[in-house]
């Protein structure tokens with residue numbers, strides 16, 4: 137640099153290639169008032185992860201969109217909400233997606249052989265269609281249910297205030313539950329080789345939807361990622377009635393199952409308890425379906441004795 141603080145062009149062009157010298161010459165000369173370089177967040181003096189994420193995603197995702205509200209406010213399990221969110225974003229590991237990432241050579245559906253995309257799994261596959269047909273009935277199925285794109289299809293049903301054809305559970309809750317169980321069934325079919333019938337799948341979905349519709353409070357804006365589950369409590373039956381509560385467990389590897397139960401009278405006093413191994417079975421679900429929450433009337437000690445015998449027969 138010269139004594140006046142400008143570039144010494146003669147020295148620059150003698151030391152460097154012309155192209156490099158011109159590049160340096162085009163820059164501002166260093167000054168004694170300059171401060172040391174440091175990293176700076178260009179949009180704000182204060183860096184935040186949320187703002188960085190918004191900047192990264194701004195072309196792909198509108199942070200002001202209320203699409204997420206339809207999902208994160210659903211009274212379903214958090215796992216189901218995440219599943220729906222990923223389905224909406226087309227981020228689930230369908231065979232098509234796995235094939236695109238080089239994880240498999242076969243992008244086809246295990247049911248029908250067509251390309252297995254998310255859309256295909258949830259509504260395009262004959263298996264999924266059988267499930268939806270069973271819900272509405274083939275004749276009553278609205279034509280628009282299977283038309284359009286995946287995203288509006290999901291959001292329209294998740295925002296629906298309608299009631300399902302044969303249940304008081306909100307349609308949005310049952311719809312999310314069915315989508316989740318279709319996805320689970322597809323995965324079980326691929327990994328284990330078992331496949332639920334459409335009727336069984338609907339029954340499971342309905343059971344879960346009823347459970348979550350009653351027990352899960354949708355997350356508030358302050359705790360959007362934590363579902364709050366209300367606590368069930370003892371409800372005394374009427375006089376001369378007894379209440380049966382049962383529970384069970386099943387070993388995921390050996391599939392050995394065990395069921396246990398308790399009988400209480402109308403003031404909550406213990407009457408009878410039982411426990412039994414029910415072998416290698418998936419009948420636990422059946423036991424729950426038949427016995428859970430059943431209230432039974434009894435007249436005397438003999439009647440109670442017979443009842444316990446009947447129960448033990450049921451869980452064999």
Ligand SMILES: [Zn+2]
Pocket residue numbers: 245246247248249250256260261262263
């Ligand atoms: Zn298919």
